[in-house]
Amino acid sequence: MTASGSLLPREHGAYAELAFPLVTGLGLATPTVGTFAVAVGAFALFLVHEPLAISLGFRGARLQSQRGNRARIRVLALSALAVVSLIVGVRAAGSLLWPSLAFPLAPLLLLGPLMLLGRQKTLLGEILVITVFAATVFPLGATSGVPPSRILGASAVWWISFVLGTLEVHAIKATHKGGDRSRWTRWGSPVAAGATSLFCIVAAAGPLAAVRVPALALLPPALGTLALSVRRVHPRFLKRVGWALVGANTLSLIILLVFG
Incomplete structure (x- = not known):
């Protein structure tokens, strides 16, 4: 099968x-059967996107x-797998899972x-896609008994990190390809990344333990995005930008997982 037909x-x-x-x-606490079931269901829903786009003619x-x-x-097939996985997760986790499912399902709808x-x-x-992905931490953490404050902190780290990266990608395209709708990202990206970096530095040194670790975790992608926005590359180097952000997110x- 060719790449275009994948x-x-x-x-x-x-x-x-x-x-x-x-x-x-999966790593914030000891995962349960319900945790793995939710993870399988989330991955199945993720894989649905491309065949759905093809079948609808997009x-x-x-x-x-x-x-x-x-x-x-x-x-x-993938929809059936997702439904079965979520049923298994609900049966295994019970009332712990139901409220947390609203966080990824609402932006998905x-x-x-x-x-x-x-x-x-x-x-x-x-940004809605990012919200769905970042919110998967809620049901995964709930099924393994992770405290809500840790779940919220981890989810916020990924949401802000991915939004910053997305803003910079749009800024790169707007700088070199034009486009009125995303022109504001050319200055919006460095402002957002700079403000986030400053907040992370202050919060990481602050007295609130619940904020300290998420702030420290968010600092690498925030600084990385700020550096990319200062030295903005050509769109043909977007793959390198992606790998740079992956490296920063790996530190996060x-x-x-170690300090959270």
Whole structure:
């Protein structure tokens, strides 16, 4: 199968945006059967996106014609796996899971209309996707008995980190390719990254223990994004930007799991 006809998600950054919260949710405490079930369900829903986009024609009429039947089968299979996994998770975790599921499911429902309108790649759509991914820490942490303050702190780290990275990617494209809608990101990205970095430095040195670790964890991607915004590269180097952000996020993950 060619890359253009693959049924796997094409946005490489999305893999990292899901992987870091998943690993965090699994690593904050001893995972249970419910934790693993929720993780499987989240990954299955993530894999649904590309075959759903193909079957709806968002990847073009040619791919819809060539891969449509296979894509629809994949959508049904992955959806069934997600439902079964969530049922297993609910049965294993009981009342612990239900409230926490609202955090990723609410932005996921908001994302549906944008996808049907073909606007999932707008900044709003990408932020909703980030919100879904970052919020997976809530049900994962709830099923393994992680304190709510730690769950909230970890989820906030990933949400802010991914939003900063997304703003900078849009700023890079706006700088070199133009576009009125995202022009503001050219100054918005360094301002957001700079303000976040300053907050993290102050909070990490502050007296509040519940804020100290998340602030310290958020500092590497905040500083990394600030550096990228000061020395803004050409869009052809976006893959290097992505790997730089992955490196910074890896430091965040280590801090959350070791000191969180």
